[in-house]
Amino acid sequence: MxxxxxxxxxxxxxxxxxxxxxxxxxxxxxxxxxxxxxxxxxxxxxxxxxxxxxxxxxxxxxxxxxxxxxxxxxxxxxxxxxxxxxxxxxxxxxxxxxxxxxxxxxxxxxxxxxxxxxxxxxxxxxxRPSNYARFPGALLLGWEKMRRCEEMERAAARKRAVAAAPAEVDARLAAGLRELDQARTRRESAAAARRTLEALDRLPETGRRPLRVRMVGEVYTVLEPGINMDIERRLGHLGVEVHRSSYFSTHIRRGSRLDPSVKRERARLLELARPWLKADVGAECNFSVAEAVDAHRSGFDGVVHVYPFSCMPETNAATVLSAVGAELGLPVLGLVLDRQDMGPRLDTLAEAFVDVMRFRREGRMA
Ligand code: SF4
Structure with missing residues (x-):
């Protein structure tokens, strides 16, 4: 096997x-x-x-x-x-x-x-029986690595936006993920993550106040840089701190239903979306809308909405999000992804989006 x-x-x-x-x-x-x-x-x-x-x-x-x-x-x-x-x-x-x-x-x-x-x-x-016997420990190691991985990716997204050389953040993160991949125990995983976080911390900063955006949308597109054209990194290099609406562990916690706070959080988000979306459309649609509203309330500068072409729930969310953005005065960058031919176009869109957020912050735009 x-x-x-x-x-x-x-x-x-x-x-x-x-x-x-x-x-x-x-x-x-x-x-x-x-x-x-x-x-x-x-x-x-x-x-x-x-x-x-x-x-x-x-x-x-x-x-x-x-x-x-x-x-x-x-x-x-x-x-x-x-x-x-x-x-x-x-x-x-x-x-x-x-x-x-x-x-x-x-x-x-x-x-x-x-x-x-x-x-x-x-x-x-x-x-073999040994496979079964080792499985609980294997799950714990996998969970530990997942958490450490997400911890490093979050820290890199924060640092990239303020680093004097954002490419160094990418390199340090890649090295840290390789180290984590090679770790054989939970202790080694924690140590690999700690070293990466410290190394990221030591990288020189520009001192600028970063823009903050939340990335919402279809799960696979949010999580897979190969699909979202690495928009998190592209925006990071333009001085934007990108917060993903969910990580892989978020979906495991939701699916396992072991954590009661997940149910409360789900109800809270559905309630936030309700003024714009009364029915539960399915997949992440209502959450995309709710996360955008929540981002506005939490002082974020904008929202990036990523989804694949022909995605039914997120096409609905896109329509609702344009109303939410207009009503709340929240810049929303909608990215419909299909073929890989949009790299340069994406950079232009990202730069324009960053300008809009910056002008709004500086009061040069309503
Ligand atoms: S319609 Fe397809 S792309 Fe959209 S959420 Fe469902 S599975 Fe994902």
Whole structure:
């Protein structure tokens, strides 16, 4: 058995940690490239969401590299993500690939357990007792790495906006993530993160007061720099501190339902969106609107809304967000992402967005 999983930001670091610590062989999907995207586009039709195309491309490349067991996150209706796992599985089978499939449910309940039961029955025979015995520790290591990873990414986003040389922040973060990836224990992970945070702290600053924006939108697009064209880094280099509305751990906490504060937070956000959006549209739509309202109340200078072309929930959110932005006087940069051909255009949009926020802060614009 050789498991694989999709590329999603730094998710490979903790997936790999879990597999290694539990003694389960794995194949990392090669980094997402133009070829990955083209594979996904070639084997689907144009109306399919961009994340599905890229994940499909990731799996084709991982299967070509020797993986035979795919682990995929699931979800529920009304968003199409609820059908991703089935659609991708069928497409890969039609292409002639042979593999096992495990879905990690969006919500952990009995239905989710039954969904995996058949596939897991075969896998059970390939796992040794030592794999089971090591699994709880592996999960803890994976969780630790996820938290440390997010801690470093948050710190880098803050520092990039004020650093005299933002490229040094990128380099230090990349080195820190590599170090974290190589850490074998929770203690080593914590030490790797501490060293990275200290190194970031020591980098010289310009002394300017950074602009602050919140990045909201479709989950995969918010978390995967390969899809959002690294907008967090691009804005950081223009002196903007980017706060993501969610990280991978946010979605795990929401899905596990173990933390009661998650339910309260969800209710609070839905309430914030209610003046503009009375129904729950699904996926992140209501949260995108609510996070924008919350950003305004928390003194942010603007909101970046990222989503893939043809994403139903976020297309709704985009319409509502233009009303929210106009009513609250909050600059909103909407980025609809599909093909990779918008790099220079994105820089122009980002620069104009930064100018608008700066003029507003200086009172030169209503
Ligand atoms: S949120 Fe949008 S992009 Fe993501 S699966 Fe749903 S429709 Fe597709």
């Amino acid at each position: 050789r498991i694989t999983f999709p590329n999603l930001g730094s998710m490979h670091i903790f997936c790999k940690a879990i597999a290694e610590a539990a003694g389960i062989p794995y194949v990392l999907p090669p980094p997402t490239t133009e070829r990955t995207r083209e594979l996904g586009e070639f084997h689907t039709n144009e109306s399919v969401c961009l994340p599905l195309k890229i994940i499909l491309g990731n799996f084709v490349e991982a299967l070509e590299a020797g993986a035979d067991t795919i682990v995929m996150v699931g979800s529920g209706p009304p968003c199409r993500l609820g059908l991703y796992d089935r659609v991708i599985k069928l497409t890969l089978r039609d292409l002639g690939y042979r593999f096992r499939w495990l879905t990690i449910p969006g919500v952990f309940n009995w239905q989710a357990f039954l969904q995996n039961h058949d596939e897991a029955r075969h896998l059970k025979h390939e796992l």
